[in-house]
Amino acid sequence: MLASWKEKETVLDPSSNDPSTEEDDGEPKVCRVCGDRATGYHFNVMTCEGCKGFFRRVMKRNVRLRCPFRKGACEITQKTRKQCQACRLRKCLDSGMRKEMIMSDAAVEQRRALIKRKKREQLETQAPEVKELTEEQQNMILELLDAQMKTFDITFSHFKNSWLPGVQNNEIPKLDAASSEEEAAKWKSISKELYPISLRLQNEDGSVWNYKPSAERSKKEIISLLPHMADMTTYMFKGVINFAKVISYFRELPIEDQISLLKGATFELCLLRFNTIFNAETGSWDCGPVSYYLEDPQGGLQQLLLQPVMKFHYMLKKLQLHNEEYVLMQAISLFSPDRPGVVHRCAVDQLQERFTMTLKAYIECKRPQPAHRFLFLKIIAILTELRSINAQHTKQLLQIENIHPFATPLMRELFNIMDN
Known part of the structure; x- marks a missing residue:
C-alpha cells in the first residue's frame, strides 16, 4: 500500500524530478522537515510521507495554527513533529514547500482515473499467454x-x-x-x-x-x-x-x-x-x-x-x-x-x-x-x-x-x- 502511494505522489507532484530516495553517493535521503527517511520530492521539497500528508491537510483546511509553547521555534524531529503543528508547518514553508503545487481533489481523482485507464489499456494490449498441447x-x-x-x-x-x-x-x-x-x-x-x-x-x-x-x-x-x-x-x-x-x-x-x-x-x-x-x-x-x-x-x-x-x-x-x-x-x-x-x-x-x-x-x-x-x-x-x-x-x-x-x-x- 505504501509503495503505491509513493508512486502516486511522485506522479502527482509536477516538481518531483528525482523520485530516488538515495543520494548520488549512495547515502539515503532524509526529510528536510523532520529528518525521517524521505520518499521523494513532494511539493518542491524532499520529504517523508508523513510531512507530505501533513502539509497537504493543513493547506487544504486553511486554518491558522499557533504554537502551544508560545516560542514559535520548536525543534522538529521524527519524534517531536506531532507535538507542534505550527512550528512543523513553519519548517515546511521554510524548507521550500509550496501551496500552489497541491492539486485539487478533482484533479487528483482525474489523474488517478488516467493512471488506471493507462494500466488497463496496457494489460489489454499485452497478449495473454496461450497454453497449447504438445x-x-x-x-x-x-x-x-x-x-x-x-x-x-x-x-x-x-x-x-x-x-x-x-x-x-x-x-x-x-x-x-x-x-x-x-x-x-x-x-x-x-x-x-x-x-x-x-x-x-x-x-x-x-x-x-x-x-x-x-x-x-x-x-x-x-x-x-x-x-x-x-x-x-x-x-x-x-x-x-x-x-x-x-x-x-x-x-x-x-x-x-x-x-x-x-x-x-x-x-x-x-x-x-x-x-x-x-x-x-x-x-x-x-x-x-x-x-x-x-x-x-x-x-x-x-x-x-x-x-x-x-x-x-x-x-x-x-x-x-x-x-x-x-x-x-x-x-x-x-x-x-x-x-x-x-x-x-x-x-x-x-x-x-x-x-x-x-x-x-x-x-x-x-x-x-x-x-x-x-x-x-x-x-x-x-x-x-x-x-x-x-x-x-x-x-x-x-x-x-x-x-x-x-x-x-x-x-x-x-x-x-x-x-x-
Whole structure:
C-alpha cells in the first residue's frame, strides 16, 4: 500500500524530478522537515510521507495554527513533529514547500482515473499467454479418439437382442423345480443388493415394449434377465478389449501385462463408456433401440441416487465432459500399474502419468478458467470411486454366478471364474 502511494505522489507532484530516495553517493535521503527517511520530492521539497500528508491537510483546511509553547521555534524531529503543528508547518514553508503545487481533489481523482485507464489499456494490449498441447499430447488424444470411434458404436447396431423377442412373447425361462433350500437362502441373502432392471424396447415398426420386474423381485425374474445382461456385458467387454488393442502404447507391453490390465480395468472402462449414453433426465441408459432403467423399489429418487452405480453416473454426467476427456479417463484407468499380475509396473506407471498429464493439460487449454479450475481434481476423484465400484460389482457377480451360472466364457476369463 505504501509503495503505491509513493508512486502516486511522485506522479502527482509536477516538481518531483528525482523520485530516488538515495543520494548520488549512495547515502539515503532524509526529510528536510523532520529528518525521517524521505520518499521523494513532494511539493518542491524532499520529504517523508508523513510531512507530505501533513502539509497537504493543513493547506487544504486553511486554518491558522499557533504554537502551544508560545516560542514559535520548536525543534522538529521524527519524534517531536506531532507535538507542534505550527512550528512543523513553519519548517515546511521554510524548507521550500509550496501551496500552489497541491492539486485539487478533482484533479487528483482525474489523474488517478488516467493512471488506471493507462494500466488497463496496457494489460489489454499485452497478449495473454496461450497454453497449447504438445505435439505428443495431441497425437495421444487423436489415437484414443480413433480407437474409441472404431470400437464403440453408440447406436448398438451390431448388438443382437436374440433373447428379447422370447421375453416379449412371455417365454420366460423356467426354474428348476428341485431348487434346494440352500439355493433359496443364498438368493435371499443377496436379493437386496441386486438392482431391479427395467427395459424399454423400440421396435422397428415404432411400437414400444416395456418390461418391469414385479414388486416381489422373484429369482425367476432375476434369472430371466441374466442371459440378456450377460450378452450385453460381453458385447461391451469385446469393445473395450478392441479399444485397448488399437492403442499403440498398449500393444507395446508384454502380453502378460496386457491381460492383467484388461482383467482389472475392463469393467471400469465399460462404465465410462456407458456414461456417454446415460440420460440424466430420465435416469436411463439409451443403448440404441433398448433403454435400461434401475428401478427404485421404494419409489424415491433420493434412494435411487444413493445406489453406487447411479451416483457415479450422475456425478460424472454433471461434469459435461468432452469426448477427449472421456477417452483420456479410459486410458488412465486402463494403464493402472497396481492391477494384480502386472509385472512391468514402472513402464505402466509412466504411461499412466503421461495420460494423466495430458488430461490436465487439455483441461487447462480447452476449458475456460477459473470456472473449471477444479475439473481435473474432480475427474481424479471419480476415477478413484470407480475402483471401489469395480470391487463391489465383481463381488456381487461372483455371488450370483455361484448360485446360478450365467457368465459367458469371456466374462469367466476376465473375472477369473473357475469351473466347478
